[in-house]
Amino acid sequence: MNNTTYNTKDVEKIIDKLETKLSITQIIQLITKLCSKNEYGEQQLLNLLIHRRIFKQKKIAIVDSLIFEKLSETKYINIKTKFTQYFGQGIIKLENNLKIDYQPLQDLLITKQFQEADKLTQQYLCELAGLNKLNTRTWLYFTDISTIPSEDLLYIDILWKTYSQEKFGFSIQRNIWLNNNSNWTIFWQKIGWTIQDIPCRYPNEFIWDTNAPKGHLPLFNQLRGIQVLSALFEHNAWQAIND
Structure with missing residues (x-):
């Protein structure tokens, strides 16, 4: 007793x-x-x-x-x-006013299927930017980024952060970028997107589990330049986190 x-x-x-x-x-x-x-x-x-x-x-x-x-x-x-x-569906309650049902992404992240979650994230971003199935373009221009609703972007981010022990997510990447004076070369190195200053080849040279460097996921195609990712890091959504 x-x-x-x-x-x-x-x-x-x-x-x-x-x-x-x-x-x-x-x-x-x-x-x-x-x-x-x-x-x-x-x-x-x-x-x-x-x-x-x-x-x-x-x-x-x-x-x-x-x-x-x-x-x-x-x-x-x-x-x-x-x-x-x-x-049973996760610990993130998905609001009805979101543009997309993010439960499939939550399911993938819960089960640590990070490569599939990354693909789905890119698909969602294109959809949020107005690129539908009839559009042959499957990547984003920097001018597309501002059309992504803040609330949806934040939900995608919080899902990645929640199911990776706060290791992955756009806001995690953004903080690393800001903490290194927006230096892209250092940023690529910190998050493990380059090996000896050479961009990693998709998918085998990326790490699809939480042994990856902080900020490693989700991916963005840096070969298309820095404008798209820069626009993402400067999106108005992050003001909600800072306020």
Whole structure:
């Protein structure tokens, strides 16, 4: 009985700590510790995720994606059933006013099918820019970028960030670019799009998992020049993040 009481209090302390500002490493350590408490620990993790995402509707954070990733592998039937009930389609709620249904992208990112997710992302961007199936052009001009709705661009970005432990996404790439004084040569090197200053060849020289450098995905064709990506990084959507 005393041991159960101790474990309960210990779990409560960990749950409280997960609501504070922590590094990714610290969050993973706490989640791992909770899961060592067997089913009870995982149940409390699920309760925390439901509380944050469903009841409080807090802004998505790295702690949510890490808990989601861990619970998606649960071996406990009761937890799996409840987890699927609440988060069977992911932890990002897709709004009805978006131009596109992004559930297929969310599904690919949840299952870490990053190469397919990258292809679909490029398809979505072309569609958002007004290029339909009748248009033979399957790439974007820099003049197309401003026509992409901010809300849709932000949703694509948050999906990539959420299911990559904040390693991938346009805003991640943009921050790397800005932090290096908008120097494209350094930027390509940082995100792993060049090898000894030579552009990587698609698809084999790119890395399609989270072992890739930060900002490695999604891809953009830098061989067409920097104007398109520059326009993307200067899109009005990012003001919503900065404000």
